Amino acid sequence: MLEDFHSPQYTSSNTDLESLGRTPPAARHATRNKHKDEPVFGRKLEEVCPATSPRVPDFVVACVKEIESSEENMCTDGLYRASGNLSQVQKIRLEIDQNNLSVMENNTDIHVLTGSLKLFFRELKEPLIPCSMFDRVLAACSIKPREAKIKEFRDIVQALPQCNRDTLKYLLEHLLRVTQYSERNRMHTANLAIVFGPTLLWAPAEQAHNIAIDCIQQNNVVDILLNDFKEIFTEDNPKGKKKA
Template sequence: QYQSSNTDLESLGRTPPVSRHANRNQQKEEPVFGRKLEEVCPAASPRVPEFVVACVREIESNEENMCTDGLYRASGNLSQVQKIRLEVDQNNLSVIENSTDIHVLTGSLKLFFRELKEPLIPCSMFDRVLAACSIKPRESKIKEFRDIVHSLPQCNRETLKFLLEHLLRVTQFSERNRMHTANLAIVFGPTLLWAPAEQAHNIAIDCIQQNHVVEILLNEFKDIFEDNKAKKKT
């Protein structure tokens, strides 16, 4: 029974919408966190931030991590998450390997995506991707999602694919970690996409739809991503 509080929003993998990007212009620029995605992506493909790759590699480094109950749903110790943030912003990625709490690692990865200046699925696509969820039949829905993914900037597209592949591997241990696609979608929906700040939105309704977007991306991953090259050739 969740109460509506900032703490519980944090446990679901997101920050309260009012404070998420408040005072961002007044904040000092950080090297990794709080940047535009393309600023922290390597120039060569795959264009996935080094921090994201390192986090995923460490989380997947042993089965015990992947079997952890509530992986990504449970909150890590906030002060430890902030410690990782500070170390990473000083270019010390070894702090990831030295972390002994899996929830701190998953919390750090969620924080990275929440703190991006522009969400992984850009604000300009927010309405389009939400509308895509309602398209019928399934084939038309998949085509629209495929078109949306193809129209993403390269770093967004490749980082999204990398993250979803990781989350699908997490679901392979769902009997132990209890993190099925629906649960991961609840965590990552508002973390990977949000409405433009100037646009009036019903946050509760958005939240349900954001979750739905991520659930579709996970459940239909193969058809949305793997067929991109094949479809372009025909």
Template sequence: MSCKNGRMDDEIDRREKHKSKVNAFGMRYLRSVCGKIRMGRASDEWEMKKCGLKGNLTGQCERRVLRWFGDVERMRVDRVTKQIYEDEPMFGCHLSDVCNHEDSHIPRFVRLCVEAIESKEENMKTDGLYRVSANLSQVQKIRLQVDQNNLSVLQQEEDAHVLCGALKLFFRELKTPLIPFDVFDAALKASAYTNQKDKIKHFKEIVKSLPTPNRHTLEFLLRHLLKVTQFHSFNRMHISNLAIVFGPTLMWSEEETSNMAFDLMMQNLVIECLLQEFDSIFK
């Protein structure tokens, strides 16, 4: 009887230790160990099974996780934490999360992508820069590599359209736009002012109210776009053309409106105003 109770106590202790490990390192890492990031819920099912709940899991996935847990005791917590975030996706996140993880005000991907575009004069002279659609499969390859923390692909990429496509995709896939929902209406209103001083004043207030990563990233991106316009005789990208491209890329309404065409036109006007009055708004 005592042996049976001892085995039960051991089993309870084992399960409690398992639960504490799961809580400590999180289901997010289990998904990465199982190779199931953004796909399926195999690791959740395994966690349920090991905790005594009902759930199924493929043997291959279970072996991977068990192998990892076998190494946990030999790993320092800071090393585990580093592994959790090493391959954290860059695309489809909140801008603040990316910047907090990197301890920066501007995502490293944005900086390196812009640097790669500006590094060659031939890139800046490319006809239809940002307007011409890139090869989608190549853009997705860039995205996958960047999400695996391999940013060296940006310097290796020779097609300027692919780099521009990847940069646009990053901003389009943010969970909240670079110009956030809470200033959407104010930005549209500011762009409609006919008095230039009033327009600049309201845009300065809007920019000042932005979260730090949004403000710094917006300024960095607009400064880059102004450099693109300096080659307009080659790339045919004037401020108005870039505004058409980046209006719906940098801002959108949280809810569908009754007049989407009008909002789209006003979004373009917001970016056009920010570019035209860049020095006055960001000084």
């Protein structure tokens, strides 16, 4: 599944190297120029989520809906892996910060939309899977047997703030729909995990971690969340509760 990453097409400037974990978000955040908070990008997740369920940012919902609006979009080769034009991504960022969600409907480059969505998650002040859970979620990947690992992931998800849990679930459901077109877009679960591992979780800035090892483990987290999604996010019939 991963051999596509080594083809010339995806080692060119069209590859979103940042998505592949080459640049740790924590380091980037430490050096980012912070003049003032933007209305949408670069905020805390809870600040841009609606007050009622499901607590998923309007931008994330609108962007995902636009990406899923046509089969042509979903079949695009290298969806989420290839990078969009940076200036166009920044243009969308500026428009979204001015509450102009319609800018996405007028965009013809699918990679600009996917790039904007990835940028939103990278720029969050706190990652979607909070830094406080970084070590716990990485350790969960190594738990055996599988049933115990799934239980720990389920407990971690349930411990997330509602806006994080709702948004993570919404995003993973979208990515699973992307994999349904993997024969065309070549974005299997493992490839999406490589893209989204360092985008959805990263270590606290003060922790001195081995970045290379972290990236592999971050990918593993997303891979497990996708492959075992139904069991991890099941909320039906919790143990000890009778069905209605």
